[in-house]
Amino acid sequence: MWKLIVRRTLITIPQIIVLSILVFILAQAMPGDALTGLIDPNIDPATIEAMRERLGLNNPWYVQYIDWVKGVLQGDFGQSFRFKMPVSELIGERMINTLWLSLATLILTYLIAIPLGIISGRFNDTWLDRAITGYTYIGFAAPLFIFALVMLFIFGFQLGWFPTSGSVAPGTEPGTFAYFISKLNHLLLPALSMALITTVSTVQYLRSEIIDTKQKDFIVTARAKGSSESRVYNRHVLRNSLLPIAAFFGYEITGLIGGTIFIENIFGYPGMGELFLSSISLRDYSVMTALVLLFGLAAIIGALLSDIILSLVDPRIRIK
Amino acid sequence: MPKNKWSRYLALPMLSFALILGACSGDEEASPEEGGGEAETDGGQELENGGMYSIDDFSNVKTNEGEAIDGGTITFGLVSDTVFEGTLNWNFYSGAPDAEILEWFDEGLLTWDENYVYTNDGAATYEVSEDGRTFTFTIGDNVNWHDGEPVTAEDWLFAHEVIGNPDYDGPRYNSDFTNIEGMEEYNSGSADTISGIEVVDEKTLSITYIESTPSLLTGSIWSYPLAKHIFGDMAVADISSSPEVRENPIGFGPFKVDSIVPGESVTLSKNEDYWRGEPNLDGVTIKVISSSTVVQELETGGVDLISEFPVDQFPDNAEMSNVEYLGAIDRAYTYIGFKLGTWDAESSTVAYDPEAKMNNKELRQAMWHAVDNTAVGERFYNGLRWNATTLIPPSHPEFHDDSNEGRAYDPEAANQLLDDAGYADTDGDGLREDPEGNPLEINFISMTGGDTAEPLAQYYVQSWEAVGLKVNLEMLEFNSFYDRVGNGGEDDPNVDVFQAAWGVGIDVDPSGLYGANAIYNFARWENEDNERLLAEGRSEESFDLAYRQEVYNEWQQLMVEEVPVFPTLYRAVLSPVNDRVLNYAIGDGTEVYLNELAVNAESPVTAE
Helix, strand or coil, X not given: CHHHHHHHHHHHHHHHHHXXXXXXXXXXXXXXXXXXXXXXXXXXXXXXXHHHHHHCCCCCHHHHHHHHXXXXXXXXXXXXXXXXXXXXXXXXXXXXXXXXXXXXHHHHHHHHHHHHHHHHHHCCCCHHHHHHXXXXXXXXXXXXXXXXXXHHHHHHHHCCCCCCCCCCCCCCCCCCHHHHXXXXXXXXXXXXHHHHHHHHHHHHHHHHHXXXXXXXXXXXXXXXXXCCHHHHHHHHXXXXXXXXXXXXXXXXXXXXXXXXXXXXXXXXXXXXXXXXXXXXXXXXXXXXXXXXXXXXXXXXXXXXXXXXXXXXXXXXXXXX | CCCCHHHHHHCHHHHHHHHCCCCCCCCCCCCCCCCCCCCCCCCCCCCCCCCCCCHHHCCCECCCCCCCCCCCEEEXXXXXXXXXXXXXXXXXXXXXXXXXXXXXXXXXXXXXXXXXXXXXXXXXXXEECCCCCEEEEEECCCCECCCCCECCHHHHHHHHHHHCCCCCCCCCCCHHHHCECCHHHHHHCCCCCCCCEEEEECCEEEEEECCCCHHHHCCCCCCCCXXXXXXXXXXXXXXXXXXXXXXXXXXXXXXXXXXXXXXXEEEEEECCCCCCCCCCCCEEEEXXXXXXXXXXXXXXXXXCXXXXXXXXXXXHHCCCCCEEEEEEEEEEEEEEEECCEEEECCCCEEEECCCCCCCCHHHHHHHHHCCCXXXXXXXXXXXXXXXXXXXXXXXXCCCCCCCCCCCCCCHHHHHHHHHHCCCCCCCCCCCCECCCXXXXXXXXXXXXXXXXXXXXXXXXXXXXXXXXXXXEEEEECHHHHHHHHCCCCCCCCCCCEEEEEEECCCCCCCHHHHCCCCCCCCCCCCCHHHHHHHHHHHCHHHHCHHHHHHHHHHHHHHHHHHCCEEEEEEEEEEEEEECCEECCECCCCCCCCHHHCEECCCCCCCCC
């Protein structure tokens, strides 16, 4: 078991290195840099050129890359040109928001997926099941950003149940109970919007898994022994069906990252996704590369987590 | 809900940047002044010709209704698709959203009138010496920082010293500063002090400039002091990231910052010690809202005022019942430019190329005659952008030449000009060849952003095709666009024509955009008369307004004749204001100040 984890971790190291080089080359290939937007006839082009030189933007990519790696190894991701503050501080500020949002989404996703999946699987081909699968098909088809805008419009503006932008009410004292409630209130709608869409694949997985399991021989045996229907489902079917869902968990994290980029923009929720998009448009390279690295890292760790869970629950696939 | 919301969202990452087209000359006042425009009741009035609007029907001052209540708070919506950076100091900020926030709690020592000329009504007054080079400023005795310390001449000098310091990391060090005596020596380190700036006494400062020009009076004086008692001991490179800028920023404006949630909101309370008098309101909340939800926020009363209204959403929401729309003419114009040379980086001048493909005056004049910008303004912008005539927009009423018609839409004249210049269709394919008989293909680039960018560019291509010119269109994202136009001096030789826009500063002098040694002279055009007129406009004689007007009228006419670029559209800015808000105006020189801002009810009016 440990051997697998160590091996799997070792593989991620070259993955991360390749990822970071790729990010760097792609960033270099993008037209313009942080100073391109500074089109101001009052500023002498020589001053801009001097700024470029000072920021090292004129160096070839590998020099910039080495400088950057040196910094990263010491925990220094550089300075954000746009925010004029250290990247690590900036990302730290935003990461908390994104972490809360992802966590809330994850919880909601499973809160929705597990009961729906079980009902759908247990009573398959009934009207209830058809309604649930109907919902999952709509969920597959509906683009997240459109769905989120509709949710924002209905629950945020029409009904006024939820705040429509930001991560906390302006002027709330950090650390107080009111602050916590306000934070929760602000992330509920974005998290729900995302969960309602991302949950559908988990519902489907669970449903087909249950349908599959309930026809297995050991279930027939359990029934033959006289177990009650609820015992059959709770003890035998569910346990076996949840395993692949648990394994899917790691990939779920990866999916969340893609989702938060849209969601944060729509709900004006200042997290990493929002920061990422604006950093690309404004060519704030140091922030962008740090974020891509973080996203990549999260994806790799997610996959690693899935592999580990999978091997824990299913010894057959363990690598010798 | 606007039905085209989706597409707007898709364009979201680019939208805001495509609109910030640069060239603002570092002057902070965000909104331009509006000429004319009478007060009116509610919202923009729809004209008879179905769905068309005109800037003349908007006032830039809010109509006051009802009695102001004591105190109250309002919410200001900062419309931006990106968060604000939080560099909350005039001496360091670089993003427009930061400036919107700064307006509320800090201000310049000098104010200006509707013609952008400094007045003596501000926190400081000024006197000019005989030779026009030395300015003596006196800061009012009641002007104090939020912490109670007086704003002093030392603070003002300190701002200059910090910006002129080689470690300074903001974007302010420009020609306005190098025009101060001794500034370049100070910047290069060969002098310890700036010889041209002298602290006379605690509240009096004098600054001597190298060159006296009327531009000094219109925004070229740096009037934002930096609190020396707070920042004096910091290393210059550390100031912009310090908590005194980002978390507890200081100013001497009508409101004080209470708390900041980074990137999303700021709460402010009134500064009872404000030098113009105690503000009416108890406080202001500033929050960032996305351009896709502005309308909903306004209708539900979520915000009372906003920084910038997406004008393309106006036709659908003109009847919003709980707001009054204020309007003004934007200090900006859209234009089409022709590439007439390249940039010589060695000598930092334009390398004008008489042999360039577009270097035929008649061809350029014909291309202007071939496009109908009145129709473009009506079809694409419901009249909220309209046909531009000259390169000085009407936002500068003193200098915009009303009598100059530019070049009207006239395809006949365009054809005639092309025929006369020898652009004939020699091979019978319906398209003209150049005078030598070679096929003529013109490459046109334009920027993406918003729903209408591409159809609009296509319209121009079709208009030119209608007079027999073959034009290839390429749509580019903001950064690539300016890269190829020659933002860094490396022009793409394959670009012949480009469409872009300039936001112009409050100073009318256009030499930063059209002078022979301006890198932003993207047309790479050089002309003797042009150089002469630009120099005359900056000269000492131009302190005489009538003389300067004459110079710029002549310049506008020269540009209509030579057409290195031609203006296409002028634009309106609209600002919806909740009905409960009193004493509010947009634009310059309105003499309505934020301390007078008031409300007539505790909570905002909501839409029916």
